[in-house]
Amino acid sequence: RYGTDVESVQRLYEHEKQNPPLSRNAPPIAGRVLWARQLRNRIVIPMMAFQESGSLVAHQRETTKIVRIYNRVALALTEFEARWISAWKDSVHTIIENGLNATLLVTDDNGDLIVNFDQNVSELLREAKWLARVDVELPDEASSLSRYRNLQGHVSQLTYAVHWYERTVSRVPAVLRAAMKRHISATRQTIQPGVDSIYWTSMKVPGYLQSIMRSVGELDSLVER
Numbered sequence: 001r002y003g004t005d006v007e008s009v010q011r012l013y014e015h016e017k018q019n020p021p022l023s024r025n026a027p028p029i030a031g032r033v034l035w036a037r038q039l040r041n042r043i044v045i046p047m048m049a050f051q052e053s054g055s056l057v058a059h060q061r062e063t064t065k066i067v068r069i070y071n072r073v074a075l076a077l078t079e080f081e082a083r084w085i086s087a088w089k090d091s092v093h094t095i096i097e098n099g100l101n102a103t104l105l106v107t108d109d110n111g112d113l114i115v116n117f118d119q120n121v122s123e124l125l126r127e128a129k130w131l132a133r134v135d136v137e138l139p140d141e142a143s144s145l146s147r148y149r150n151l152q153g154h155v156s157q158l159t160y161a162v163h164w165y166e167r168t169v170s171r172v173p174a175v176l177r178a179a180m181k182r183h184i185s186a187t188r189q190t191i192q193p194g195v196d197s198i199y200w201t202s203m204k205v206p207g208y209l210q211s212i213m214r215s216v217g218e219l220d221s222l223v224e225r
Helices: 002-016 028-053 060-099 119-133 140-148 151-170 174-191 205-224
Strands: 105-107 113-115
Touching (some): 151 174
16 A cells, blocks of 8 residues: 555656646745645655564565655656755845845936835745745745845835826926925835835835835815815
């Protein structure tokens, strides 16, 4: 029965390794690691019990083939896990460098504001959290990401503030545009550091978000009047 199960695990690995089924809500790398470990545990735990009991040598002729398949499958699963973890670790520096060392905002050709956040950073944070749970040793850069646990909240707040500002400016009637120009410019100046000098790694982000929410709120109140 164990031999049959080893062969079943071998077939599953060969059939699913290109696109393995992932655990619910698991990110891609951690999901593959968990999938490989679950398959490996199916054959490793019974094998350890056989080794401890000494039953493997009881019927040497029958066990040789099973042990050979076991060794091949266990090695393949171990290498599969190591390969994905290594590729992820190699990507950490680039994602952090490109994603976090960037200004909060950029402007397009029309001067419109765009939240400058790389979603790969969010995926990196999820992967680091999941991989740490299953005792994968994280590179130092990934371990330090814990201090950015509020990052997604900052992204959401900034996105809301930008949309609120744009919506408020669009509501200013044409006849009042000149009269409101000074107030609109003041609000835009409050936002401008996010384009020029504030990065996702900056300790200034929470205070900056508070200031632009306050400034946009004041502009919105003026427009309401």
